[in-house]
Amino acid sequence: MHNKPALFGWPELISVLVLAAGFFVPMYTRSVLVYSILNQAFIGVIAAQSVWIMLRMNLLSFASPAFMAMGGYTVAIAGQHDITNALILVPAAFLIPALTSIPLGAMVLRLRGTYFVLVTFVLSQILQLLLFETPGLTGGSNGISGIPPVTLFDMEFGSNKMVLKFACGLAILATIITGVVTRWFRQPFAAIEENEVLAESLGLVVWRYKALGFMVSAGVAGLAGYSLVNMLLTAHPTSFESGSAVDFIAYTIIGGRATILGPLLGTGILVYATNLFGTHGQYAQGLYGVLIILVVLVARGGLTGLVQALLRTVIRRKA
Amino acid sequence: MKSTLLAAAMMALPVSAFAQNCEMKIGAMGPMSGGAAQWGLAMLSATELAAAEVNQTGGVKIDGKMCKVVVVPYDSKYTADGAAAGANALAAQDIHLIIGPVGAPEATGIKPVAARNDQIAWNASYARNALETKYPLMFHIGPGPGGWADPIIKRAMKEWKFSSVALVAPNDQGGTDTAIVDAETYRANGIKTTEEYYQRGTTNFEPIVTRILASNPDVVDTASSPPGDAGVIIKQLRLAGFKGPIGRLGGPGTAEILRVSGGLDVVQNFYWFETIPTGNPKIPEIDNLYRKLLGKDPVGGSAVWADLPAARLTLKAVQIAGTDDAQKVAAVLRTLPVEDPNIGQGRWGGKKQFGIAQELEFPFGIGIIKDGKDLGVTQQDPAAE
Amino acid sequence: MQFLQATIIGVSLGAQYALLALGFTLIFGILGVVNFAHGGFYMLGGYVAYSCVAYVGLPFPLAVLIAVLATAALGWVFELFLLERLVDDHLATLMLTLGLYLVITTGAMSAFGPLSMDFRFPVGGSLHVGTLYLPWQNLIVLGVCLAAIGALWLVLFRTDLGRGLRALADDRAVAMAQGLRPKLLFPMAFALATGLAGLTGALVTPILSLSPGVGDPVLATSFLTVILGGLGSLEGAALAAFVVGLVEAFSSVYFGGSIGALVLFVLVLLILVFRPTGLLGRTVRGA
Numbered sequence: 001m002h003n004k005p006a007l008f009g010w011p012e013l014i015s016v017l018v019l020a021a022g023f024f025v026p027m028y029t030r031s032v033l034v035y036s037i038l039n040q041a042f043i044g045v046i047a048a049q050s051v052w053i054m055l056r057m058n059l060l061s062f063a064s065p066a067f068m069a070m071g072g073y074t075v076a077i078a079g080q081h082d083i084t085n086a087l088i089l090v091p092a093a094f095l096i097p098a099l100t101s102i103p104l105g106a107m108v109l110r111l112r113g114t115y116f117v118l119v120t121f122v123l124s125q126i127l128q129l130l131l132f133e134t135p136g137l138t139g140g141s142n143g144i145s146g147i148p149p150v151t152l153f154d155m156e157f158g159s160n161k162m163v164l165k166f167a168c169g170l171a172i173l174a175t176i177i178t179g180v181v182t183r184w185f186r187q188p189f190a191a192i193e194e195n196e197v198l199a200e201s202l203g204l205v206v207w208r209y210k211a212l213g214f215m216v217s218a219g220v221a222g223l224a225g226y227s228l229v230n231m232l233l234t235a236h237p238t239s240f241e242s243g244s245a246v247d248f249i250a251y252t253i254i255g256g257r258a259t260i261l262g263p264l265l266g267t268g269i270l271v272y273a274t275n276l277f278g279t280h281g282q283y284a285q286g287l288y289g290v291l292i293i294l295v296v297l298v299a300r301g302g303l304t305g306l307v308q309a310l311l312r313t314v315i316r317r318k319a
Numbered sequence: 320m321k322s323t324l325l326a327a328a329m330m331a332l333p334v335s336a337f338a339q340n341c342e343m344k345i346g347a348m349g350p351m352s353g354g355a356a357q358w359g360l361a362m363l364s365a366t367e368l369a370a371a372e373v374n375q376t377g378g379v380k381i382d383g384k385m386c387k388v389v390v391v392p393y394d395s396k397y398t399a400d401g402a403a404a405g406a407n408a409l410a411a412q413d414i415h416l417i418i419g420p421v422g423a424p425e426a427t428g429i430k431p432v433a434a435r436n437d438q439i440a441w442n443a444s445y446a447r448n449a450l451e452t453k454y455p456l457m458f459h460i461g462p463g464p465g466g467w468a469d470p471i472i473k474r475a476m477k478e479w480k481f482s483s484v485a486l487v488a489p490n491d492q493g494g495t496d497t498a499i500v501d502a503e504t505y506r507a508n509g510i511k512t513t514e515e516y517y518q519r520g521t522t523n524f525e526p527i528v529t530r531i532l533a534s535n536p537d538v539v540d541t542a543s544s545p546p547g548d549a550g551v552i553i554k555q556l557r558l559a560g561f562k563g564p565i566g567r568l569g570g571p572g573t574a575e576i577l578r579v580s581g582g583l584d585v586v587q588n589f590y591w592f593e594t595i596p597t598g599n600p601k602i603p604e605i606d607n608l609y610r611k612l613l614g615k616d617p618v619g620g621s622a623v624w625a626d627l628p629a630a631r632l633t634l635k636a637v638q639i640a641g642t643d644d645a646q647k648v649a650a651v652l653r654t655l656p657v658e659d660p661n662i663g664q665g666r667w668g669g670k671k672q673f674g675i676a677q678e679l680e681f682p683f684g685i686g687i688i689k690d691g692k693d694l695g696v697t698q699q700d701p702a703a704e
Numbered sequence: 705m706q707f708l709q710a711t712i713i714g715v716s717l718g719a720q721y722a723l724l725a726l727g728f729t730l731i732f733g734i735l736g737v738v739n740f741a742h743g744g745f746y747m748l749g750g751y752v753a754y755s756c757v758a759y760v761g762l763p764f765p766l767a768v769l770i771a772v773l774a775t776a777a778l779g780w781v782f783e784l785f786l787l788e789r790l791v792d793d794h795l796a797t798l799m800l801t802l803g804l805y806l807v808i809t810t811g812a813m814s815a816f817g818p819l820s821m822d823f824r825f826p827v828g829g830s831l832h833v834g835t836l837y838l839p840w841q842n843l844i845v846l847g848v849c850l851a852a853i854g855a856l857w858l859v860l861f862r863t864d865l866g867r868g869l870r871a872l873a874d875d876r877a878v879a880m881a882q883g884l885r886p887k888l889l890f891p892m893a894f895a896l897a898t899g900l901a902g903l904t905g906a907l908v909t910p911i912l913s914l915s916p917g918v919g920d921p922v923l924a925t926s927f928l929t930v931i932l933g934g935l936g937s938l939e940g941a942a943l944a945a946f947v948v949g950l951v952e953a954f955s956s957v958y959f960g961g962s963i964g965a966l967v968l969f970v971l972v973l974l975i976l977v978f979r980p981t982g983l984l985g986r987t988v989r990g991a
Binding site: 126295 | 738789807920928973
């Protein structure tokens, strides 16, 4: 009943290529500012994709900081025991949040869409509390600092350039995972997005797909956490505050929900814009608010939707 | 004919006018938005003043050229990743010297990144590891609670009789690091101490107040709780009938505390840590100096005065070293005597607490409000090492 | 005695949370909208009342009234011009209100700065009975909250307007077939809810503190309360508010600040496991 969908489409390919271009940036500039903005973007893209996966089923998740924290702290604690090999840590950063999401999902996914939003919000607050209450494991309010850099085969990703390359690699990995999963399960996800009750009545085992989506979303967020902790060489509670979920949601919505290019474009533009604000950082949130309102009211497809519409009118004119 | 006149005119111009194209940038970092914005902006004002003073005398000599000092601000938002991103952003602009950041999470975030970028930074936090031997380019605007808690407690014990204290602080790094040191110091003075931590984001402290009062302390100390929270705690303590003195070891924001709690009549008996001895008349002079040189008002209150010596000393070290290379400037800094034209004599401290003596310690202030009267801020030297 | 004190505190907290939760659940029940900006209206209520008192010199009760009217008006306008177009798309309305919240907080920060204001409740002092205490301001706020809850109940269950709102909540298609006009009633419902949030803000911020960030915890508490009580159920919201208030008071008094918060969250999660629609909730159509 299920035609095998193509595992990779144009949007996914473009995303991977754009991200891969990041590998070459250190060849053209030594500007640490460019590295810094790019690095923030690489981390943001992964987190935005985590939000996007759930949005494919019309579920808005505020739990990304919680799962990021799980991935990040896993890496930090491993670092304290001198485990720095990326081949071990990347799967760990993905699997630990993914596995944790199973019991959480069992509780939370039964709830209808709106409940889901509220409960994921509460989840990220709970995680912050847990971080404070377990100083022995997580360093409590001080976090874990001075983590040794990532190692892969013989390379040590210590310098700014290498950190950027690692972040780029993680972003590409996350994009591939996100792309493959959302393509493979495109039909069931779309059915759930369209009308969950109807889908269920037609025989779709809805909870399985929701659980899968939640797991992959959590794992991808874990990778984002790894990237963040690697950039800072510190796992600190302030990096995973529940408020940051709003940023990742903004990147995805403003970028556009239709394809995987949306989170990419949204993250790129908004991270750049936030850096422009500099000392007036508090106004950045106001800008997000205005943009979100505009997108929702006027440009339903987000920025990528606008670009698509523009291309269509240009092509139509040429025809 | 005209060309020779032009050439003669050009030769007559002073040489230094051309050399002024050279700029040395220095960074000022701290939270500049949100609840702690005052402290980051204070760091900026202090750095701007130090830069303006140096520029007035022609600037700093870097590699033989006289360069103008330019201040570049960065908002680190009181988070670890904010400070880390800031260090990178400033490094991108070839900035090796950073005055700031302010908060404990920021200090944690900046240390490894500044080390990687070969940058000097001056954190003003009360983190328990504000300085570490493995980060020799990190300096501290101090002293931290290790230096001022003891003298303040002893002074408070002279004004009021008490034998037990309840410390209240938020459960984030800024709160716990300070409260733990406060508690140790109270206990070392023979005072029975309990510590109460509240969840950051709490707005109504009545349950906590009830809990605190159940153990019947003589004094309640708000440690380094944000001024908004501290004000509410004091307000609710008084409404609950608590009549004892209230302490604040410590952190800036007394004005906001008085605003939120309801003023001197409500607070009645209060002792607090003031970063700078505001009683000394030469110190508020700093604000006038700022206005004269920059043509506007400084932002941040007494925190500006506390941050200024770090900026001034750093620029002095740059002038002596003749470069803004962090390692060389740091080497000179460590040898400079600690003295400031407005604030007076201080010293390098921190060896006992952190293992590395790179903390600037100046006399600080102890503020007392007794029986509803503001007795002012008295000068106090930091505790002997 | 501590037990009694904790109960008193819990009840005061409960009354405040109830006003907020009722507004929140009203919007959800009738419009199907999750109002992310609820905390923002609370904060605005505080600032409007503060501005009336500090800049215009009005007496406090009048300032509170103006705050209510201002937040209700803003809610009305927002619903009519922005939300109304997308009222059936739950995700879109959620995003709209989120965007509004971000704009409101940034606006307050630009206008008033990040620090707390000097905003005092006109009545000070406490009522002391033995070792128990009840600040007069808490008693007044409790009274006003209970009166507001009562008035809300009256409006919803004893007036035609209220009946119309409840009918729309129950089954919009049928209600419209019966002649009720959502275009008129929806903005009114939204305004009612935001007015309640503004009232709570105007009353409570002078007791606590007023700064641009005070809306965030309000949102979290409203979410928690409404999840517990069941989305869409007014009785559930009221009941849950008092439960949350009491649990918060007791766990903070007996276990201390951070553990107290954890206890509350875990409790809510557990209840959700056994009763996924909350204490008194029912599966709302299309939720």
